[in-house]
Amino acid sequence: MVTAVKVSKTWREIPQRYRLEANKCNNCGKIFFPPRLICSNCKSRDFAPIKLPKEGKIYSFTIIRTPSSEFKDYSPFAIAIIELDNGVKLMSQVVDCDFNDLEIGTRVKLVFRKIQEDGSSGIIAYGYKCVLVKS
Amino acid sequence: MVGIVGYGAYIPKYRIKVEEIAKIWGEDAEALKEGLLLEEKTVPYLDQDSVTIGVEEAQNALKRALVNPEEIGAVYIGSESPPYAVKPSSSIIAEVIGAIPEVHTADYEFACKAGSEAVFVCYGLVKAGLIKYGLGIGADTSQGAPHEPLEYSAAAGGAAFIIGSEDTLADILETYSYTTDTPDFWRRDGEFYPRHGGRFTGEPAYFKHVLGSAKGIMKKAGLKPTDFTYAIFHQPNGKFPLRAGKILGFTMDQMRPGLVAPKVGNTYSGCSLLGLAATLDVAHSGDLILITSFGSGAGSDSFIIKVKEKIEKVRHLAPTVKEMLEDKIYIDYGTYVRYRRMIKE
Numbered sequence A: 001m002v003t004a005v006k007v008s009k010t011w012r013e014i015p016q017r018y019r020l021e022a023n024k025c026n027n028c029g030k031i032f033f034p035p036r037l038i039c040s041n042c043k044s045r046d047f048a049p050i051k052l053p054k055e056g057k058i059y060s061f062t063i064i065r066t067p068s069s070e071f072k073d074y075s076p077f078a079i080a081i082i083e084l085d086n087g088v089k090l091m092s093q094v095v096d097c098d099f100n101d102l103e104i105g106t107r108v109k110l111v112f113r114k115i116q117e118d119g120s121s122g123i124i125a126y127g128y129k130c131v132l133v134k135s
Numbered sequence B: 001m002v003g004i005v006g007y008g009a010y011i012p013k014y015r016i017k018v019e020e021i022a023k024i025w026g027e028d029a030e031a032l033k034e035g036l037l038l039e040e041k042t043v044p045y046l047d048q049d050s051v052t053i054g055v056e057e058a059q060n061a062l063k064r065a066l067v068n069p070e071e072i073g074a075v076y077i078g079s080e081s082p083p084y085a086v087k088p089s090s091s092i093i094a095e096v097i098g099a100i101p102e103v104h105t106a107d108y109e110f111a112c113k114a115g116s117e118a119v120f121v122c123y124g125l126v127k128a129g130l131i132k133y134g135l136g137i138g139a140d141t142s143q144g145a146p147h148e149p150l151e152y153s154a155a156a157g158g159a160a161f162i163i164g165s166e167d168t169l170a171d172i173l174e175t176y177s178y179t180t181d182t183p184d185f186w187r188r189d190g191e192f193y194p195r196h197g198g199r200f201t202g203e204p205a206y207f208k209h210v211l212g213s214a215k216g217i218m219k220k221a222g223l224k225p226t227d228f229t230y231a232i233f234h235q236p237n238g239k240f241p242l243r244a245g246k247i248l249g250f251t252m253d254q255m256r257p258g259l260v261a262p263k264v265g266n267t268y269s270g271c272s273l274l275g276l277a278a279t280l281d282v283a284h285s286g287d288l289i290l291i292t293s294f295g296s297g298a299g300s301d302s303f304i305i306k307v308k309e310k311i312e313k314v315r316h317l318a319p320t321v322k323e324m325l326e327d328k329i330y331i332d333y334g335t336y337v338r339y340r341r342m343i344k345e
């Protein structure tokens, strides 16, 4: 079975998906996730590696009821834009929750989960999702 | 002295009650609950497996250990439900916690004893001076076939321990293992559900090895049951560990804090380690703990652990087992079938 493209992409994204590795422009301070080679703000190529904080809040969310076929097992599911505590925004599925508990501003933390499986014989892509933080 | 530098537990948020499963098969829930001392069990969500659960445990252990993950020289996971038949789980976990690339990793298998084995080997390597810290993990998401007694108990969860020789929160005073070839429970390669030897699983398997190992380590250390503050025995249900403890001469007060099966179910490789984590959650400096695991096939590992002052300072840096037990969502049998992917398309 030819899955080289999927496997190499999954492998390449491990540092950001597993450990939330981002980079910060040493010239203007802008943080990029996933990391970039050239700063879109000041065109600098001088970056320092950083790790993103694991907590933040829901910036916006929606419920997906008709997902693409590879995510149909999870339907319906919540997807949110999370604003992490350092201001960086990322998109993540919200799991282990009642949809009625979702509100803009709700505190969340990132957890390690299976994101996608390439059928029952292919590679498993792991990464971050988020759960609500008990207040 | 070599001991535990950090520990962390994890159990999934979803639960199913014994009543809910019994209702489907027309069985007597009250008789089952009383017979097995089980009330409910954890259910992993669709996106959880022994790797993601192992990661949660490891991250909680790191929160308490406060060590640099790059100094962890070994990452071992014991599980009987690895997501890959060929491809290690330990390397994924080492990658997530940032222990790579200078780290020795391996996946252990020995039914429910695999988790305590992982800790056992970490202890040996630290004691030999080969590594500074070792991370031993027990994690499972085991399944019981529908309409089988195991369906009421097969659950998900576990605990991880970071072993080191400096700044320990509890010292490991003694270790002991007791093993024979006993065909009490097995799963052939390629089969989905395990099989067991019926009544054969009790006396010649669980009790022989648990009692043999617990007696052996106490004799080796020159200690008796009354010397211990707490004791944990492997928990395929709530009944077996209490009976084993009673035969050995332990009291309910010694076993209660570590008895997690009634509310969690049988977390297989995670089981006795989860009981140890729950015990450490309430233990104080000077407390002496006996833990004995059990793995079908069959064997038991025992440890004698002495709690130190550091525990008071780090206990609340990660969620306790009690906190996780209270944070739950009940599901019905249909949802359980869906989350465990029991319907094949």
Ligand SMILES: [Zn+2]
Residues within 6 Å of the ligand: A025, A026, A027, A028, A029, A030, A039, A040, A041, A042, A043, A044
């Ligand atoms: Zn810049």
